[in-house]
Every structure is written in structure tokens, then in C-alpha cells.
Amino acid sequence: MTVTVTQPAIGGPQLPQERRLVTEIPGPLSRNLAARKDGAVSSAVGTMLPVYVAAAGGGVVVDIDGNSLIDLGSGIAVTTVGNSNPRVAEAVAAQAAAFTHTCFMITPYDGYIEVAEALNRLTPGDHDKRTALFNSGAEAVENAVKIARSHTGRQAVVAFDHGYHGRTNLTMALTAKSMPYKSGFGPFAPEVYRAPMSYPFRDGGADGVTAARRAIEVIEKQVGAANLAAVVIEPIQGEGGFVVPAPGFLPALAAWCTANGVVFVADEVQTGFARTGDLFACEDEGVVPDLIVTAKGIAGGLPLAAVTGRAEMMNAPHAGGLGGTYGGNPIACAAALAVFESIEADGLVDRAGQIGATLAERLTALQAADARIGDVRGRGAMMAIELVEPGTTEPDAALTQRVAAAAHAQGLVVLVCGTWGNVLRFLPPLSIPDHLLTEALDVLERIFKDS
Numbered sequence: 001m002t003v004t005v006t007q008p009a010i011g012g013p014q015l016p017q018e019r020r021l022v023t024e025i026p027g028p029l030s031r032n033l034a035a036r037k038d039g040a041v042s043s044a045v046g047t048m049l050p051v052y053v054a055a056a057g058g059g060v061v062v063d064i065d066g067n068s069l070i071d072l073g074s075g076i077a078v079t080t081v082g083n084s085n086p087r088v089a090e091a092v093a094a095q096a097a098a099f100t101h102t103c104f105m106i107t108p109y110d111g112y113i114e115v116a117e118a119l120n121r122l123t124p125g126d127h128d129k130r131t132a133l134f135n136s137g138a139e140a141v142e143n144a145v146k147i148a149r150s151h152t153g154r155q156a157v158v159a160f161d162h163g164y165h166g167r168t169n170l171t172m173a174l175t176a177k178s179m180p181y182k183s184g185f186g187p188f189a190p191e192v193y194r195a196p197m198s199y200p201f202r203d204g205g206a207d208g209v210t211a212a213r214r215a216i217e218v219i220e221k222q223v224g225a226a227n228l229a230a231v232v233i234e235p236i237q238g239e240g241g242f243v244v245p246a247p248g249f250l251p252a253l254a255a256w257c258t259a260n261g262v263v264f265v266a267d268e269v270q271t272g273f274a275r276t277g278d279l280f281a282c283e284d285e286g287v288v289p290d291l292i293v294t295a296k297g298i299a300g301g302l303p304l305a306a307v308t309g310r311a312e313m314m315n316a317p318h319a320g321g322l323g324g325t326y327g328g329n330p331i332a333c334a335a336a337l338a339v340f341e342s343i344e345a346d347g348l349v350d351r352a353g354q355i356g357a358t359l360a361e362r363l364t365a366l367q368a369a370d371a372r373i374g375d376v377r378g379r380g381a382m383m384a385i386e387l388v389e390p391g392t393t394e395p396d397a398a399l400t401q402r403v404a405a406a407a408h409a410q411g412l413v414v415l416v417c418g419t420w421g422n423v424l425r426f427l428p429p430l431s432i433p434d435h436l437l438t439e440a441l442d443v444l445e446r447i448f449k450d451s
């Protein structure tokens with residue numbers, strides 16, 4: 001069946017910034033492509049909302065049926081500076097016209113070095129740093145663990161309840177939730193242990209230092225500091241449910257790591273690059289990680305990831321011990337440099353704070369009117385609501401799915417997460433205009449009223 005797909009429009013902020021529904025969602029052309037997907041793509045690769053995209057930019061995603069949806073997902077916190085951001089699009093086109101790949105390990109190029117210098121400058125801490133570039137968050141987390149093991153000579157790694165770090169073998173071991181990420185894919189990498197997370201909505205509201213003491217107790221008794229290479233933690237947990245640890249938790253954990261020669265690895269794949277209202281989420285409490293893992297928002301949609309950290313740690317592996325064919329691809333590096341420029345020039349850290357204030361105000365008002373919203377949490381343009389049986393902490397995943405489905409049908413691209421699948425998360429691009437954010441929240445309000 002030949003499907004006539006409308007020519008891709010030109011994306012970016014000049015797209016009409018409107019919610020426009022001209023067919024049901026998904027429309028007929030998308031449904032045809034979904035049928036083709038079934039005959040061509042592994043069924044294991046899911047699609048949350050099978051609308052096939054023609055263009056995107058500002059705060060919208062336009063599908064091939066001509067519908068314009070409000071983007072509250074940013075492709076899972078990736079197009080933070082806006083889809084087809086003009087600076088990024090121009091840099092990518094220019095680099096692609098020069099050379100697309102030579103492999104930095106073979107014949108290097110300045111873009112990789114410029115990105116590394118920028119990350120060394122921009123990430124928390126004024127110590128001497130080095131950077132290594134990779135292609136995905138999981139690959140970067142894997143390499144952060146390699147670096148920590150090389151530096152310490154130890155093997156054990158600790159991750160946290162509700163943590164998410166990727167879909168490779170080691171990162172599956174670090175990830176907490178079994179389905180869909182781990183089930184049936186074992187055995188997993190050894191020497192990975194799990195500690196309790198500070199989850200104020202579910203742990204009785206323990207203060208951060210108390211929660212850290214509880215985690216450290218588990219680590220000391222079940223692993224032993226002398227055996228521990230690294231602690232890997234998301235400053236705000238993403239896939240696990242936008243869990244914001246109680247103030248004091250991260251600083252106490254980081255201090256314990258320093259006191260015990262354990263490498264503190266901040267996984268900022270989802271929180272990095274202005275997403276939370278700071279350039280990096282660690283800054284909120286002045287935490288300076290030994291290693292910081294970044295990806296997603298780093299390159300405006302181009303696949304790029306990085307480990308940045310203390311020079312003595314990053315230089316610990318033997319020469320040739322880190323690498324890979326595509327790591328630091330020149331086009332992705334050009335995109336990243338354009339992203340860093342956009343964040344600075346377009347004041348996107350402050351913009352994330354403004355978006356966060358709007359989300360917090362509206363979601364808190366929604367919670368006051370609906371007891372099924374158990375918690376409102378997050379920071380900046382990384383906010384979420386956790387849905388529960390009224391007056392309890394009993395997760396309500398079914399309600400979450402109903403609300404998400406209704407939102408999709410009404411032209412909102414909104415994502416679900418959480419260990420129990422009961423967290424609705426908001427990750428709009430920082431390029432979203434205020435009127436679209438407001439309209440999206442108005443639609444959500446009506447959905448809760450009708451659900």
C-alpha cells in the first residue's frame with residue numbers, strides 16, 4: 001500500500017504555534033504508516049503516540065495528516081532548545097556539507113575538542129576536568145563506571161531504587177524497574193547494588209540527611225565502602241517518576257563518597273542543560289560531582305553523550321581504553337556547540353524557571369481541586385504529577401493511562417513514567433510560547449474534570 005506522505009514542512013519556531021486538529025489522532029496517513037511499521041519494525045520497539053511527524057518546532061509537533069500537537073515531551077527531554085532550533089539546524093547543515101565522520105580516534109577534528117572544553121567549563125566545579133564523548137546516555141553511563149573502576153581499582157557500583165540509567169547490560173543492572181527495561185534480558189552485570197532513594201511522597205517525608213544516612217547504612221553493610229567504585233544517581237530521577245530527593249540528600253551522599261574515596265557520578269542525562277532551571281540540576285544544592293554524565297538536551301536531537309569529570313579520574317584508564325567509532329560525531333558536536341550558544345543567548349535557564357513557575361502554579365491548583373493528584377513535584381521545565389487513589393499513596397496507573405490517552409486525543413504530546421506507571425510528566429521544549437503552555441494546561445484541567 002503506497003502511502004502519500006505530505007512533504008515535510010520546514011520545522012523550527014516559524015511553524016504556526018497552535019494546537020490544530022484536522023483529523024482524529026492518529027490520522028489516516030499516520031495509521032497507514034503504523035501498519036507499515038508493523039510489517040517492517042520489530043514489535044519490541046514501541047511507540048507511545050503513533051502520529052508520524054512531518055515537522056516540529058517552537059512548542060508544536062506537526063504530523064503528516066496536518067495536525068499540530070502541543071509538545072510537552074521534547075522527545076523525552078531532548079529538544080530542550082526547540083526542535084530544528086535555527087542555530088542548531090544551521091550548524092548541522094554547515095558541518096554536514098564539510099565532513100560527516102572521520103572517527104575522532106583516527107583523524108580528529110576541532111569540534112570534539114571545543115565541546116569538551118565547553119563541558120569542562122560549564123559543568124559544576126572549577127577543578128581541572130576532562131571529557132570523553134559518546135553516542136547515548138547508556139553508553140556514557142557505562143563509560144563513567146569504567147572510569148570510576150579504573151580510578152579506584154574497585155568493582156562495586158551502587159544505584160538507587162527507582163533509578164533509570166539505560167538499556168545496555170550494565171545500565172539495565174543499574175536500572176530499577178524490570179518491565180519493560182530488564183525483564184527477560186538477564187543475566188545482568190555483577191557487582192551492582194541498590195540503595196534506598198529519598199522519595200518524600202513515599203518515605204514519610206524523611207529529611208535529606210536522614211534519608212542519606214539510611215542509604216549509607218545499606219551501602220556500608222551490604223557493599224562496604226572499600227569495595228565501592230562509584231555511586232550513580234540522578235539528581236532528579238526521570239523514568240522512575242521525577243523523584244526529587246529531599247534537600248540535603250545529595251550533598252550528604254556526595255560528602256560520604258568523598259570521605260570514602262568513592263566516585264560520585266551524577267547522571268544528568270535527563271536533567272542537564274537548563275531543563276530544571278539550572279544549567280545542571282546538581283547546582284540546586286551546590287553539589288559538585290566527580291563525574292557528570294550528560295546526553296539528551298546536549299545536542300538538540302543529534303545523538304551525543306558525554307562523561308565530564310575530575311582530570312585525575314578521566315585520565316585513569318590506559319590510553320585507548322575509552323572510545324568507539326562514532327563518539328563525538330562532528331555533526332553532533334556542531335549541534336552541541338549551537339545548543340550551548342542558544343542556552344546562553346536565548347536565556348534558556350531563566351526560561352526554564354519561568355515555565356516551571358507556570359507548571360507549578362497550575363498543577364498545584366489542579367491538585368487542590370482533585371485528590372487523585374497525590375503529589376506535584378519537579379523543578380523548572382521538568383515537572384510531574386503522581387496520580388493515586390484519593391487520600392492515599394496507592395498508585396492509580398489506570399487513571400494515568402486514561403488521562404494520557406485523552407490528552408493525546410486532544411492534541412497534547414504528554415508522557416507517563418514512574419515505577420508504578422502513575423506519573424504524568426511535563427517536559428516542554430524551552431521554546432514553547434506561553435500561550436501554548438497555558439492552552440495545554442487548560443486542556444489538561446478539562447480532562448481531569450471529565451475523568
Ligand SMILES: Cc1ncc(COP(=O)(O)O)c(CNCCCC(=O)O)c1O
Pocket residue numbers: 076135136137138139141164165166167234238239267268269270295296
Ligand atoms: C537519567 C537517564 N540516564 C540514562 C538514560 C539512557 O539514555 P539513552 O540515550 O536512552 O541511552 C536515560 C534515558 N531516558 C529515556 C529512556 C527512554 C527509553 O529508552 O524507553 C535517562 O533518563
